[in-house]
Amino acid sequence: MSSTTASNTPRAGLLLRDQGFLRLWCATTASGLATWAMPFLLGLAVLEGTLSAVGLGLVLALRTAGFLVAVPLGGLLADRHSRRSVVLWSGLAAALATPVMVLGLGASTALTAAAAVVVGAGQGACRPAFQALTAEVVAEDDRQRANAAITLSVRVTTLLGPGAAALLAVVTGAGMLLLATAGLWLAAALLPAWGTALPRREERASFAAEFFDGLTEARRHPWFLAGLGALAVVITAGYSATGVLLPLVSRDQYGTEALLAAAMTAYTAGALAGAALLSRWRPRNAGWTALAGLGLYGLAPLSLVLPLGPVAVLAAYALVGVGIELFNVPWFTAAQREVAPGKLARVSSLDFLVSYGLAPVGLALIAPAAQVLGTGPVLVGCAVLCFAAPALAALAPGARGFTAPVGRGRI
Template identity: 70%
Template sequence: MPTDSDTSPSAARSILRERRFLRLWCGTTASGLATWALPFVLGLAVLDRELTAAGLGIVLATRTVGFLAAVPISGVLADRYSRRAVVWWAGLAAALATPFIALGLGRSVPLMAVAAAVVGAGQGACRPAFQALTAEVVDAGRRRQANAAMTLAVRVTTLVAPAGTALLAALLNTWWLLIGTGLLWLVAAVLPPRALPAPAREADGARFFAEFGEGVREARRHPWFLAGLGALAAVIFTGYSATGVALPLVSRDRYGTEAVLAAALTAYTLGALAGALLVARWQPRAQGWAALAGLALYGFAPLSLLLPVHPAVVFAAYALAGLGIELFNVPWFTATQREVEPRLLARVSSLDFLVSYGLAPVGLAFLAPAIDAFGWQPVLAGCALVCFLAPAAAALAPSSRGFSRPGKP
């Protein structure tokens, strides 16, 4: 497939040389490191008997609740006011709340839970604001490379955060590691640049639900968006849940070692890194269909757990799943930034994050009882089938071929 000038390797390399985008990228990376490091730091606290396993579950659950509650609110605020200001206040809130998690460690789980909810809210508020800010900082012709760089940073943090936390744990105690995640949130708040002048946004006193509803109506104007979001939700509800619940069980019961679990997750991350690098340089003609085909590759993950295959097959399947998710993510984000009305972009992005992230814990909650009731083989077969069929069904929607409304490039 041919590529155009904005997807050339030189363009992909030079996007990180632009000072404004580099600041935004570093801020996003800092927030990602803080997000991924916190569960591992708290896990170390469990090992050190400073926190119980039940306490860990409560703290992480309240963080998720804070995230989901803040995403739609942030979408409205980031469209009504400055997106840079939303990032500042969200990062600052997470930075100021983090020391209270450290303060409650070994003393008060309720204090830790409340603080974690604020940190989660800061994380959730940043996501749609960062997405909309990228569209303001980067011109339309370079957003594909910008989004690829952003998702590349996310995947690198999934490797660096656990390893970095483990290394630092040899030098610092849990309290200081928690303070370190707070400092990362402060970096995330301070670094992103002010956006270029943007189209005027409404700043009236309309109620929150009315303004969020306007974002929902904008999303409904794009059949490809609704179809793609439905496919993504189905894959997360099934495929992601299979990874979270079934993979540890299969690793333990079939292969007799947790090494298969660790290696499969590492293969997934490496596949995602490869996908981000590939999609930065390759733009197919039917980019929407190619993205949905990439999303369907996630079906190989639960499929590889279904039969007694060599562990290498499981690793390859998870690498394919990681590759495919980035072949979907980057065109998806880029198309959203291109097609959605700029003044509504944060609200539509918040709807995206709310559905995709919101269904993840629901799927995890449902999968374990389903395995107990029906057995893991029928459940995994169903998960694989949904992962293959949902993107195929989304490809039938009008405008899904190019993730673009008729008449637009």
């Protein structure tokens, strides 16, 4: 890829005036906001006394289970039938199950948990379908800007959402706000335009055969497997350090939990800056740039090892936020460009399955590891893994530009 020139920048304005993309952007923003809001609002329900802490854990665990089951299934269905149809039905399922969750608050944790499975399934099924639908609706030259615009909206909602939700909850209550997310799911289901449908196949293999066909397609792209492996390591090590050890360091080293909130705000602000940068800039070596950005996650656990002061921690988390979007936007764009169109949803589902599926493993293991080995050594180990995994992935064929190596043409 070549660096962005001034002639490229007007296309960003043209993209924002494209009705098909605007509808897709609004839909993905709505689904992202609804996905983020659910655990936060359920946490507010615990504070209100309509849900117990044990109930919260059960509901979120079952939501995650529904998500993980539906991600590969959604990818299969989106490649087999229509990406737009999968978005429609997954959004409607989440929208219809949300009021059931609200009915269960304060009355039946089992009912809330059962509905959470359906909501999680809707969240999971729509992810690969949205990813593939973007490739249908947006021309190839505009996809990096489109992916940057989508991630910008997600970051803005996560930055402003907690404060706004907490203020509104004082007036309406967590249950009413949770009910409002059903409207967001309706918007996600109904807003997107219908993309360019894939050619209909007369004969279809079994679901298992099509799933393994998607794995075969993923193996055709060494840069994808290497990048996915690096992402899995970073999520397992780096995300776990942020989720579990940052609160402990904030309390024990700095005597306040305020550092936790400030660090996450700095991370989100950095991610916003990274997405804004990539809406205008195309790195010459997009793959290496993306993997270097992913490696910046090692700064997060490294900043917690020594008492360097809150400013150093906040600066590290801001750089981590920039880096994660330096990875995300080229990564999604490359998959939409390089993967065979009829298999894109299945390959994307593998990406989301690994990304979300391994996070609970790291979260579960890091606290016992810190108790046995000490917080400092575990943080150093996490930092080393976050630096080393993307560096090794950069050696894979095609990793330099996230593209097919010479001699392997694109399908």
